Amino acid sequence: MRLLGKTEMKVNRVGFGGIPIQRITQEDTNMVIDQLEKSGVNFIDTARGYTISEEYIGNALKGRRNEFFIATKSMSRDYEGMKKDIEISLKNLNTDYIDLYQLHNVKVEEYNKVLEDGMAYKALLEAQQEGKIKYIGITSHSLDTIEKAVEDDKFVTIQFPYNIVENQADEVFKKASGKGIGIIVMKPLAGGAIDDATLAIKYILSKNYIDVVIPGMESVEQVKENTEVIKNLELTKEDEMKIDKIKETLGKRFCRRCEYCLPCPLGINIPVNFLLEGYYTRYNLKEWSKERYAALDVKAKDCVECGLCEKKCPYELPIRDMLKQVSEKLD
Secondary structure (H helix, E strand, O other), X not given: OEEOOOOOOEEOOEOEEOHHHHHOOHHHXXXXXXXXXXXXXXXXXXXXXXXXXXXXXXXXXXOOHHHOEEEEEEOOOEHHHHHHHHHHHHHHOOXXXXXXXXXXXXOHHHHHHHHOOOEHHHHHHHHHHOOOEEEEEEEOOOHHHHHHHHHHOOOOEEEEEOOOOOOOOHHHHHHHHHOOOEEEEEOOOXXXXXXXXXXXXXXXXXXXXXXXXXXXXXXXXXXXXXXXXXXXXXXXXXXXXXXXXXXXXXXXXXXXXXXXXXXXXXXXXXHHHHHHHHHHHOOOOHHHHHHHHHOOOOOHHHOOOXXXXXXXXXXXXXXXXXXXXXXXXXX
């Protein structure tokens, strides 16, 4: 247990990510929440964009709201949209307050805009003053966004992907920790690419500057397995060898979403295409992924194979071939 940054939330370092709730039933959700409580997990993270996740979690929390800290988030960028989403979240989660409400997946080009007067951040401040939310956080897949958030001190928490093959946030995490900003790690299994959940979580929590990791869990067994890790966070030589092998294997075809490949001359958001393919393949959220892919203005199939992205990629990924794979699955 530790305080999440400068908040008053004392959380288990293994939290719960609500993405997988979308593919299980209300009954299954109830059993998962039961096991979270038994295992001492008291931090739950979900989002407006996770279809029925908020609602199922809210139903499961009836009668035990005070046993958990609830975090959710919204993609709304304007004032009215954020106000509306906060009310929907309160209703879905069966609560009159939410512990942590986060601006969700903010891109670096959107960052300053959402902070302007009359935009989403203002709605969050007002909700905080009204007691509807306690704390305001931010999530992103852009390291530049998180760096800005840490400098600005407008958010009590940051949430960013971090795992064995995505550790580019190390320095900004250390800086955030030094400033008392809470650090929430998403994508601990690299979007399902890492099979060994125990090792993945152990690797992350061995970093003392990281506060809480939120693996997505859809079964009682997963909750039991993931929470056992907290008993021993010391990495052995065997662990280190496994970690090196995972880095070597996945590193050749795994997008870290660093965005150095951008801008694409055609406007393809390459990391987003890879992200959606990951949800389709490894999270088994096929319809959800295809709907979001269909909404993209420019898609993987539009690639003309100019190769400029590959020249800029610091990890030397075969981006053109990887985009073809995305198109084969999602188009």
